[in-house]
Amino acid sequence: xxxxxxxxxxxxxxxxxxxxxxxxxxxxxxxxxxxxxxxxxxxxxxxxxxxxxxxxxxxxxxxxxxxxxxxxxxxxxxxxxxxxxxxxxxxxxxxxxxxxxxxxxxxxxxx
Amino acid sequence: xxxxxxxxxxxxxxxxxxxxxxxxxxxxxxxxxxxxxxxxxxxxxxxxxxxxxxxxxxxxxxxxxxxxxxxxxxxxxxxxxxxxxxxxxxxxxxxxxxxxxxxxxxxxxxx
DNA sequence: CGGCATCCCCAACGATACTG
DNA sequence: CAGTATCGTTGGGGATGCCG
Numbered sequence: 001x002x003x004x005x006x007x008x009x010x011x012x013x014x015x016x017x018x019x020x021x022x023x024x025x026x027x028x029x030x031x032x033x034x035x036x037x038x039x040x041x042x043x044x045x046x047x048x049x050x051x052x053x054x055x056x057x058x059x060x061x062x063x064x065x066x067x068x069x070x071x072x073x074x075x076x077x078x079x080x081x082x083x084x085x086x087x088x089x090x091x092x093x094x095x096x097x098x099x100x101x102x103x104x105x106x107x108x109x110x111x
Numbered sequence: 112x113x114x115x116x117x118x119x120x121x122x123x124x125x126x127x128x129x130x131x132x133x134x135x136x137x138x139x140x141x142x143x144x145x146x147x148x149x150x151x152x153x154x155x156x157x158x159x160x161x162x163x164x165x166x167x168x169x170x171x172x173x174x175x176x177x178x179x180x181x182x183x184x185x186x187x188x189x190x191x192x193x194x195x196x197x198x199x200x201x202x203x204x205x206x207x208x209x210x211x212x213x214x215x216x217x218x219x220x221x222x
Numbered sequence: 223c224g225g226c227a228t229c230c231c232c233a234a235c236g237a238t239a240c241t242g
Numbered sequence: 243c244a245g246t247a248t249c250g251t252t253g254g255g256g257a258t259g260c261c262g
Contacts, residue, residue, distance in 0.1 A: 002147060004200040004207055005122035014116055027224055036113060038256060043225065053210030064223045065262080074206065081195040088192050089115040095185065096115055099164035138244055149236055154245065175243045176242080 007052065008078060012037055012045040017075060017082045020055060024070040054078060118163065119189060123148055123156040128186060128193045131166060135181035165189060 007013055015034045019025060025033070031042055046069060049055045054075035060066040071079070118124055126145045130136060136144070142153055157180060160166045165186035171177040182190070 001200060001204055002122055004204050005125055005196070008196065008200065009120040009122050009125055011113055011116035011120050014120055031224095039225080040257090041255065044255090051211055051214040052207045053214075059224095065225085067224060074203065074210075077203070078199055081192060081199050084192040084195065085116070085119065088189055089112060089119065092185065092188070093112055093115050096163045099185075100162055103162040103164075142244095150245075151237090152235065155235090170244095176245085178244060 004052075007048055008054075008082070010045065012041055013049060014082050014085060016042075016045060016049065017054065017071065017078060018086050020069060020071045020075070021079060021083065024068045027067050027069070030069065049075070115163075118159055119165075119193070121156070123152055124160060125193050125196060127153075127156060127160065128165065128182065128189060129197050131180060131182045131186070132190060132194065135179045138178050138180070141180065160186070 008017075012034070015037075016030060019030060019033050027042070027046075030046075031037065031039060034042065037045075046055070046057065050057050053072055055069050055071050058068045058070070060068070119128075123145070126148075127141060130141060130144050138153070138157075141157075142148065142150060145153065148156075157166070157168065161168050164183055166180050166182050169179040169181070171179070
């Protein structure tokens with residue numbers, strides 16, 4: 001339970017699953033779409049999601065190689081929650097940012 | 112955005128906000144309710160959530176001291192998503208656990 | 223193109239002890 | 243009761259370089 005929340009709760013998982021919302025994507029596409037993620041973290045997070053059965057990894061044996069990622073049925077059941085979380089974060093980011101600054105101004109750092 | 116997702120996506124935040132779903136709770140109550148969290152992590156996570164304006168911290172100057180935590184209006188807007196995530200994790204934990212074991216059995220560890 | 227391997231660092235976290 | 247302080251560990255994650 002904690003493990004599962006730890007995974008799906010990870011910001012990268014949320015963003016990746018959100019990207020695969022309505023279409024399959026290649027590794028490079030995801031890398032470009034998910035701003036700020038390193039190649040390493042993208043690989044690792046995709047592996048976790050694949051391991052948990054939330055997405056499929058399809059290797060096309062061509063040159064150059066091509067790998068497609070797509071949500072599984074299980075992954076799709078997570079979409080609603082994930083999209084909702086993403087939209088919440090997007091909608092309230094300014095409010096939260098303000099709250100943080102106000103809090104920091106009110107609660108001086110202990111020296 | 113990443114910061115926000117990192118916070119609300121944290122497993123502890125999800126569980127804490129979920130606990131405050133329909134009532135205010137004391138520190139000790141939360142500590143007992145959120146299995147596996149250390150006192151330190153509970154304190155830190157509550158501080159983060161308070162800083163972001165998702166919950167309020169009310170100190171009652173009594174002996175023994177008493178501190179109540181409650182969701183703010185902003186925190187309440189996060190409830191639906193968080194509850195949905197929690198229920199998803201709970202509902203699919205066995206399926207995911209099976210997927211992990213199957214994956215681990217199929218993909219041998221490199222020695 | 224889509225990785226994996228390696229090195230390395232630092233923030234996160236647990237455990238424990240102390241306090242208003 | 244509800245924290246704070248300190249120490250020690252771990253593992254998350256960036257940077258870089260090589261490979262099928």
